[in-house]
Amino acid sequence: MAEFFSEAWAAEAKDAINNFPDDTYRETKLFMYWDWITAAKKTFNGSWAVGVRDLNRYVTFTFSDGVVTTAELSDEPPDASFVLAGDLATWRDVMDGYDAGKAVMYRRFRLDKGDVFRFFNRIYVFTESLVAMSKVPADLPA
Amino acid sequence: MAKTVEDFQIVEDTDLEGIGKVHIDEVIEYVHTFKKLPAPLDLYARYLKQRWNVYDLDFTQDAVDWHEKMTEDERQAFIDISSGFHHGERQVEVDLVPFMMAGTEDEKIFVSSQIEDEARHTVFFDRFYKEVVGVPGETIMDVLDHSYQWLTETFVGPFGLLAYLADDLRQNPDDPHRRVKYSTLYHLWIEGVLALVVMKVTLGFGRDRGFLPAYYTGFTATCRDEARHVQFGMKFLYDSLKRDPSHQKDVLQVLQTIFNMGGAVSKVANTEPLGFDILQLRELMVGQLYRKLGIIGVELPKEMSQQLQSLEPVIAGG
Numbered sequence A: 001m002a003e004f005f006s007e008a009w010a011a012e013a014k015d016a017i018n019n020f021p022d023d024t025y026r027e028t029k030l031f032m033y034w035d036w037i038t039a040a041k042k043t044f045n046g047s048w049a050v051g052v053r054d055l056n057r058y059v060t061f062t063f064s065d066g067v068v069t070t071a072e073l074s075d076e077p078p079d080a081s082f083v084l085a086g087d088l089a090t091w092r093d094v095m096d097g098y099d100a101g102k103a104v105m106y107r108r109f110r111l112d113k114g115d116v117f118r119f120f121n122r123i124y125v126f127t128e129s130l131v132a133m134s135k136v137p138a139d140l141p142a
Numbered sequence B: 001m002a003k004t005v006e007d008f009q010i011v012e013d014t015d016l017e018g019i020g021k022v023h024i025d026e027v028i029e030y031v032h033t034f035k036k037l038p039a040p041l042d043l044y045a046r047y048l049k050q051r052w053n054v055y056d057l058d059f060t061q062d063a064v065d066w067h068e069k070m071t072e073d074e075r076q077a078f079i080d081i082s083s084g085f086h087h088g089e090r091q092v093e094v095d096l097v098p099f100m101m102a103g104t105e106d107e108k109i110f111v112s113s114q115i116e117d118e119a120r121h122t123v124f125f126d127r128f129y130k131e132v133v134g135v136p137g138e139t140i141m142d143v144l145d146h147s148y149q150w151l152t153e154t155f156v157g158p159f160g161l162l163a164y165l166a167d168d169l170r171q172n173p174d175d176p177h178r179r180v181k182y183s184t185l186y187h188l189w190i191e192g193v194l195a196l197v198v199m200k201v202t203l204g205f206g207r208d209r210g211f212l213p214a215y216y217t218g219f220t221a222t223c224r225d226e227a228r229h230v231q232f233g234m235k236f237l238y239d240s241l242k243r244d245p246s247h248q249k250d251v252l253q254v255l256q257t258i259f260n261m262g263g264a265v266s267k268v269a270n271t272e273p274l275g276f277d278i279l280q281l282r283e284l285m286v287g288q289l290y291r292k293l294g295i296i297g298v299e300l301p302k303e304m305s306q307q308l309q310s311l312e313p314v315i316a317g318g
């Protein structure tokens, strides 16, 4: 199992976002919802970083034409279009199945950088990508 | 003939018991009936007169109706819709705080009363879920956590946007553009459009069937509270736009994002068992939106009015 927010985990998270969702999960929501996400992803050419505040670890995903092309690890907030960060306790809950959208709505994740409206124009790309990441097995620090 | 302020004297003056006898459509009309938009302190005085005690409601008959008279489909539809309010009220309660950090002192006095209203609305749903639906929980959050399962994922769009705009406002509470954007989402869209329309669904059902009397009473009183909130917001937006017409852009930016998010639908809205279909609701929402835009004097560009015709609104309110 990869260490949480390591190079190996970042690479697996990138693949998970690109291959999301599987058929079983897809069927739990209307096709219109996934169409919306596909369209929103396709027009996003920029970068989205997620971070664990108390570990000072960030992974920046670069999106190009609907696909995540790179996942880069850094130990300070990167210069990305959007930086969404939460503390380790929040990530731990999300990795255990806590609803990613709820973590956003309750501001357990905060948008440390980026325009709020641009972020919400594609909100479900980001919440579903958090769900995708949460399915990547990871070794979390004690 | 258009109704006047005098036609709504009963809605204006009645107590909690009396409001339970008023038709919801009357209360929705009451929101839009004023000689001129009231000043914040007038609305504060009205708050003191209209404030109701959420613990005066007795849900005994509601629990009987719920378990013995309503069908499983009706219960599920009711729960799906109420959960959007249960969480909506909580969100508008906590996210209103940064708006009170700036504005005039008169506005702050009014906003303090609105925070109390929204807290009371949250407690109203907490009691309904615990005492009627039978949801377990010791704390307000226990019950919210339980009812979260009935929300759709697209609830996070408008209400997450509100949470993040509140956070943004907290860092720059005096910025007039941020305040107008926030108020457009909060007062105009969530309260003035979503809430007023969706309230009709469960209240219309309760009234037509003679079910859930305490719910009907408390939620109709909630709707009367919304009249003060919406009128406050319309005055704030109207005055802001008059002072600086460039705020028009702020209003449209918010609506554009709402319309964009409104294209994402993850579940079919479950309103039909209660007698409403989504087309009816969309039409009501479009009507409410144009009414509010008319009051503040903002026109939608053509592309946006077209987009509005295919909007799938979130079934929620606050």
Ligand SMILES: [Fe+2]
Pocket (backbone or CB within 6 Å): B092, B118, B191, B225, B226, B229, B318
């Ligand atoms: Fe309200």
Ligand SMILES: [Fe+2]
Pocket (backbone or CB within 6 Å): B089, B092, B117, B118, B121, B222, B318
């Ligand atoms: Fe409310």
